[in-house]
Amino acid sequence: MCCSLGGSGGPMTISLARRRHEALILAAGPVLGAGVGAVTNLVTSTWNWWLFGALLVLVSLAAVGAALMPGSGAPADDSVRVEEPDGHSGGPSTLPPGTAVFVGRERELDRIMNAEPPAPVPRPLVCLVTGRSGSGKTELAVQAAHRLAPRYPSGQLFVGYRSHGESAGRLAPEDALAAVLAAVSAAPGTTHFDLHSMRNQWLSAVASRPFLIVLDDVAETDQVESLLPASPRSMVIVTSRRMLAGIDADVHVEVDALSEEATRSVFTAILRRGSRTVDEAVVDAMVGLYRLPLTIRHLADRIVAEQTPLALGAEPHIPTGSEGTEPMRATIEALTPVDHLVFRRMALHPGPHVTAEIAAALAGLHLQEAARALTLLHEHGLIIRPDPHGYGLHDLVRSLAHRELSLRDDPGTCVEARERLFKWAEGRLARANNDIHAPIFLELPGLDLGEPQTPMDEKQAHEWLHRYFEDLRSVARLAIDHARPESWKLTAQLAYFMRVQKRNIPQAIALNEAALEITRASDEAGQAHCQAQLGALHRASGRYEEAVRQARSATDTFSRLGDRRNEAHATSEVGVSLYHLARYATARDTIERAVTLHEDEGQQRGEANGLGVLGMISRATGDYPRARGRLTEALAIYREIGNLRNEAWILIELGTIDRLTGELHRAEARFTTARRISADAKDQNGCAWARREIGIVKRILGQYTEARRLLEQALEGFTDLGSERNIADAEVELCTLYRAMGDLATARVHGDAALDKYERMGNLRGGAWTKVELGMLDAAEGRLRSADRKFSEAEGTYAEIDDRSGKARVRLERGRLARIRGEEPAARRYLEEALSLYTDLGAAQAAEVRSLLHGG
Numbered sequence: 001m002c003c004s005l006g007g008s009g010g011p012m013t014i015s016l017a018r019r020r021h022e023a024l025i026l027a028a029g030p031v032l033g034a035g036v037g038a039v040t041n042l043v044t045s046t047w048n049w050w051l052f053g054a055l056l057v058l059v060s061l062a063a064v065g066a067a068l069m070p071g072s073g074a075p076a077d078d079s080v081r082v083e084e085p086d087g088h089s090g091g092p093s094t095l096p097p098g099t100a101v102f103v104g105r106e107r108e109l110d111r112i113m114n115a116e117p118p119a120p121v122p123r124p125l126v127c128l129v130t131g132r133s134g135s136g137k138t139e140l141a142v143q144a145a146h147r148l149a150p151r152y153p154s155g156q157l158f159v160g161y162r163s164h165g166e167s168a169g170r171l172a173p174e175d176a177l178a179a180v181l182a183a184v185s186a187a188p189g190t191t192h193f194d195l196h197s198m199r200n201q202w203l204s205a206v207a208s209r210p211f212l213i214v215l216d217d218v219a220e221t222d223q224v225e226s227l228l229p230a231s232p233r234s235m236v237i238v239t240s241r242r243m244l245a246g247i248d249a250d251v252h253v254e255v256d257a258l259s260e261e262a263t264r265s266v267f268t269a270i271l272r273r274g275s276r277t278v279d280e281a282v283v284d285a286m287v288g289l290y291r292l293p294l295t296i297r298h299l300a301d302r303i304v305a306e307q308t309p310l311a312l313g314a315e316p317h318i319p320t321g322s323e324g325t326e327p328m329r330a331t332i333e334a335l336t337p338v339d340h341l342v343f344r345r346m347a348l349h350p351g352p353h354v355t356a357e358i359a360a361a362l363a364g365l366h367l368q369e370a371a372r373a374l375t376l377l378h379e380h381g382l383i384i385r386p387d388p389h390g391y392g393l394h395d396l397v398r399s400l401a402h403r404e405l406s407l408r409d410d411p412g413t414c415v416e417a418r419e420r421l422f423k424w425a426e427g428r429l430a431r432a433n434n435d436i437h438a439p440i441f442l443e444l445p446g447l448d449l450g451e452p453q454t455p456m457d458e459k460q461a462h463e464w465l466h467r468y469f470e471d472l473r474s475v476a477r478l479a480i481d482h483a484r485p486e487s488w489k490l491t492a493q494l495a496y497f498m499r500v501q502k503r504n505i506p507q508a509i510a511l512n513e514a515a516l517e518i519t520r521a522s523d524e525a526g527q528a529h530c531q532a533q534l535g536a537l538h539r540a541s542g543r544y545e546e547a548v549r550q551a552r553s554a555t556d557t558f559s560r561l562g563d564r565r566n567e568a569h570a571t572s573e574v575g576v577s578l579y580h581l582a583r584y585a586t587a588r589d590t591i592e593r594a595v596t597l598h599e600d601e602g603q604q605r606g607e608a609n610g611l612g613v614l615g616m617i618s619r620a621t622g623d624y625p626r627a628r629g630r631l632t633e634a635l636a637i638y639r640e641i642g643n644l645r646n647e648a649w650i651l652i653e654l655g656t657i658d659r660l661t662g663e664l665h666r667a668e669a670r671f672t673t674a675r676r677i678s679a680d681a682k683d684q685n686g687c688a689w690a691r692r693e694i695g696i697v698k699r700i701l702g703q704y705t706e707a708r709r710l711l712e713q714a715l716e717g718f719t720d721l722g723s724e725r726n727i728a729d730a731e732v733e734l735c736t737l738y739r740a741m742g743d744l745a746t747a748r749v750h751g752d753a754a755l756d757k758y759e760r761m762g763n764l765r766g767g768a769w770t771k772v773e774l775g776m777l778d779a780a781e782g783r784l785r786s787a788d789r790k791f792s793e794a795e796g797t798y799a800e801i802d803d804r805s806g807k808a809r810v811r812l813e814r815g816r817l818a819r820i821r822g823e824e825p826a827a828r829r830y831l832e833e834a835l836s837l838y839t840d841l842g843a844a845q846a847a848e849v850r851s852l853l854h855g856g
Contacts, residue, residue: 002197017116022772026373028849030487030702031058034631034774040164041401050243056215057358059445061699062292069235074442080493091153091154091155091159091184091209092154092155092156092183092184092185093149093155093157094156094157094183095142095145095146095149095154095156095157095158095214096142096296096386097142098116098139098142098143098146098385099139099143099297100273101266101269101270102139102143102852103262103265103266103269104258104259104261104262104263104266104293105136105140105143105255105262105511106251107145108129108140108255109140109143109144109254110126111251111254112129112140112141112144112148112237112251113144113147113148114248115235115250116250117232117250120232121232121781122230122232123228123230123232123237124211124213124228124229124231124232124233124234124235124236124247125232125234125236125250126224126235126236126238126247126248126250126251126252127144127235127236127237127249127250127251127252127253128238128240128244128251128252128253129141129237129238129239129240129254129255129751130239130240130241130242130243130245130252130253130254131241131254131255131256131545132241132256133164133241133290133294133396133399134253134292134293134294134295134325134392134396135256135257135293135294136255136294137216137240137255138216138217138239138241139293140239140253140255141214141216141239142158142214144237144641145158145214145237146214147340148212148235151210151211151212151235152209152210152212152233152234152235154209154210154211155183155184155209155211155212156211156212156213156214156216157183157212157213157214158213158216158680159171159176159179159180159213159214159215159216159227160216160352161176161215161216161217161218161219161223162217162352163217163218163219163220163539163784164217164219164241164345164395164398165350165395165398166348166350166474166478167348167350167481168350168474168475168477168478168480169349169350169351169352169470169474169477169478170483172193172475173222173223173226173427174195174198174507174526174700175507176215176223176226176227177195177198177199177201177202177226177227177396178198178504178507179200179228179470179572179619180202180213181201181205181365182504184205184206184693185559185684185720186201186202186204186205186493186719186720186721195222195226199226200225201228201722202226202229204231205720206229206230206231206234207231208229208230208231208233209231209234210233210234210238210843211226211229211231211234211235212234212235212237213229213234213235213237214236214237214239215227215237215238215239216239217239217240217395218238218239218240218244219240219241219421220244221244221245221246221247224236224238224244225246225247231796234471251827253505254567254666257291257369258291258292258293258296258524260287260288260291263287263290263291263296263687264283264287266296266297266300267283267286267287267296267299267300267852268283270297270300270301271300271303271304272282272584273361274291274300274303274304276303276304277701278303285626286299290327292324292395292470293297294394294397295324295325295327295328297380297381298327298328298331298381298382299327300378300381301379301381302327302331302380302381304379305379305381306565307377312777313383324399324557325348325396326590328381328382328396328397328400329400331380331381331382332400332404335377338339338363338369338373339373340361340378340404340408341363341365341373341707342362342363342365342370342373342374343377343382343383343401343404344401344402344404344405344408344409344833345359345362345363345374345405345409345417346359346362346383346391346398346401346407347393347398347401347405348362348414348417348418348421349421349471349474349475350474350475350477350478351468351470351471351473351474351475351699352375352386352390352392352470352474353386353387353389353390353391353392353468353470353471353472353768354374354383354390354391354392354393354784355389355390355391355468356368356371357370357424357428357449358390358424358471358685359373359374359423360373360450361420361421361423361424361447361449362417362418362420362421363417363418364416364417364420366449366450366451366618367450367451368451370379370449371410374391376533377391379475379606381757382397382736383397389468390468390471399424402519405505410796418478418482420447421475421478422475422478422479422484422486422489422490422794423446423447424446424447424449424485425472425475425476425490425491426444426446427444427445427446427447428446428472428496429442429444429472430442430444430446430454431446431453431461431491432456432464432465432494432497433493433496433497435455435456435458435460435461436458436461436462436465436496436497436560437605437641437643437646438457438493438494438496438497439496439536439569439605439606439609440496440532440533440566440569440852441565441566441569441571442487442489442492442493442529442601443698452722457642458642458643458644458645458681459644459680459737461503461681465497465501466501469497472490472494473494475490476490476494476511476515477511479515480511480514480515480518481800483518484518484520485519485520485523485526486519486523486526486529487514487515487518487519488512488515488519488526488529488530489518489526489529491508491511491512491514491515491530491533492515492529492532492533494508494511495508495511495512495533495536495537496533496536498515499536499537499540500645500685501682505537505540505541505722508537509534509538511536511651512530512533512534512537513530515530516530516531516534523557524557524561524842525561525563527557527824528553528557528561528563528566528570529554529566531550531551531553531554531557531570531571532550532551532558532566533555534550535547535548535549535550535551535554535570535574535577536551536573538550538577539551539573539576539577539580540614542721542724542725542760542763543761544577544578544580544581544761544762545577545581545762546575548574548576548577548578548581551570551571551573551574552574552578553573554566554570554573555567555570555574558570561851564597564600564601565597565598565601565603565606567597568594568597568598568603568606569606570600571590571591571593571594571595571597572591572594572598572606572609572610572613573586574590575588575590575591575594575613576591576613578590579591579613579616579617579620579680580725580761580763581763581764582620582763582764582765582797582801582803583801584617584620584621584801584803585802587613587617588614588617591610591613591614591617592614594606594610594611595607595610595611595614598610600727602806604637604640604641605637605638605641605646606640607637608633608634608637608638608643608646608650609634609646610633611630611631611633611634611637612630612631612646612649612650612653614630615629615630615631615634615650615653616653618630619653619656619657619660620765620803620805621802621803621804621805622795622803622808622837622840622841622843623841624657624660624806624841624842624843625842627653627657628654628657631650631653631654631657632730633806634646634650635647635650635651635654637662638832643681644677644681645677645678645681645686647677647684648673648674648675648677648678648681648683648686648690649674651670651671651673651674651677652670652674652686652689652690652693654670654714655667655669655670655671655693656675657695658670659693659697659700660805660841660844661842661843661844662843662844662847664697664701667693667697668694668697671690671694671697672690672694673754674686674689674690675690675692675694678690678815684717684720684721685717685718685721685723685726687717688713688716688717688718688721688726688730689714689726691711691713691714691717692710692711692714692718692726692729692730692733693709695707695708695709695710695711695737696708696711696712696733697731699711699736699737700731701738704741707737708737708741711730711733711734711737712728712734714733715727715730715731715734718730719770721729724757724760724761725757725761725763727757728753728754728757728763728766728770729754729766730757731750731751731753731754731757732751732754732766732769732770733745734747734750734771735748735750735751735754735773735774735777736772736773738750738776739773739776739780744777744780744781747773747777748774748777751770751773751774751777752774754766754770755767755770755771755774756768762841763845764797764800764801765801765803765806767797768793768794768797768798768801768806769794769798769806771790771791771793771794771797772790772794772806772809772810772813773790773844774790775787775788775789775790775791775794775813776813778790778812779816779817779820784817784820784821786815788814788817791810791813791814791817792808794810795807795810795814798810804837804840805837805841805843808833808834808837808838808843808845809834809845811830811831811833811834811837811848812830812831812834812838812845812848814830815827815829815830815831815834815849815852816852818830826854831849831852831853832853833848834851835849835850
């Protein structure tokens, strides 16, 4: 998808102060006019009604102009936001910018703008634009989309399938769905990457909201069907070179060569904008020969760029013949050797952006030389600039670049150029991963382009990775397509970003499995890196046993190779997955070994990560003082190295300890700070997690309405991100809240959903926690035997995983159940055991148990 360039259809802002200011000016106009008129007549010592009246009118008109002038009035901070009709204050926009000159397609544009479905139907309005390459389909769709944007305030999304580009850069429907889901903050699920599941997720994300979607360069019907929303309030504009079977378009607009009049309009408008005046005979000649929009724009851009007087026949290098590609071929032939080299090598890049760095790598040039060549190629109309982040090739021009490549470069030279591209991507990814503190350590110098690399902070590195993700993924796919043995250096380095930021976990798994398949058996390091990343990806998907298997294999290999830094990372992955499997003793031993390795290697980020996990293990087993100590150590390190995302994680963990020990206001303060940091870092998972924790505090404080709002927002956020474990955590908290509110039916719905997810993941602790909640619901409904059975099952799990906090909770609830049954001796025994455990833990629930014993 193209990068967002400022959304259309955003919230309208009306300033009350500005309205008051305008009214004051308008009211003062006539008064000031009369005053000026009177003073003027007095000064001249003569009364002239014509002068008086003229001044009155002029000053009043000036007041009207001042009031209506854009930007006049009060500052925008004294404003009232007016939501769009559907309640959404401006959705995402990923539309590319349209060209400044757009003429000659007024009739076609009007047909799209005025399109309406023939009858009310439960599907979006579909407009199909067809035409040959170079006929202006994409530009027409983009121009129409920008004009239609206010009608679709929930979002305007552009998907460029690049169906006629390099195979590695083409988007499959799954890629397109992943991109649009990410654009609407609903990343694909972590456990699957199948078309059906993603399609359902997309339908749910769009629902009945008004979206405008442009699907560009479509070649197959399923590319459209996969992204069609169900909402009749939405509109989809499709561009294709041909009619698409099965796509029942409400409007079909066919474009081809322009008429003579339209051609003249385009040609002269571009020349006028470029301050160029040419002989009218030259314009007549060009218009008489060429009618394809791409060709016309190319010719006009060339004339503007060359800035030389033109007369008929002054450009013998522009042949005559048809409205085809001859002018572009002539321009290509006239290029200097260096510019020609950059142009034809651009065809080797499969992604949407060619930057100066990419061009330099492909052509084997100095960075400045490549940048100069790109600027000239753009000025001469051979390459386009789809957004501010790089250049690109129109499909028709790309075919010409490929032709030149086949004529001038032998296959071996192309292999070398691609290898430089791979090396550049490896080095850039290594630097970016270092800047975002990714847990992967590769010494990859990259490619020397003759310029020092600009350092980036964590936020800048994340932004760079977001901006060029499709380019980097395309390069990784290109490496896999060519069975490059070192493809793992690209896929493994993309894995962390895809897992944490893009939340595109299934695709990251597929890339690393493909790279592992082609990695040479002798390349043990490559295999280990793929397995380490697969371990982390499977853990994020909730497949903990597979995660342990992959990460242990990587640990063994790194240990054998003597790679202590990556051994430490892989060991940590094993420990984290064991923690989620509630094998706390083994997890603690494993993480402590990882921390020692990280300390020995001077890896502060890894050390802090390990300390954080040790804090989580101590919390889970009820050792709150040790948990707090470990977490505080981790927080200090993260703050020292400036790792914001993990600073927020540790603040949430510390806040959880505060909550468990009764320090609710301190907990809420930590959670609020974590939420702010996560928002600044654009960490959606961190924001949802913080909302959940604040919601729990609000529930404990009895602020149920606010608690419900926050917990439901957290559930929605986790659902959008596709994080099964976090979804289950939010579900069980909603179960607890609705039980406290007396809505037992809704509580059970959330509890059953949570238990189902925990059991599918094999998450023992989460399952036991939910069974206690469901048992309390059974007790409230009088189903005492069922409650006792659930408490017993949970107690067995807590004993197995040595969770003292869980044991105390079960003892408390069994005491309450025994009291309901009238079994007071048993109730006191259970409550006394709970009190002993909670007191040892230093938990706030000790006071609650004392109260029950005293009241009993």
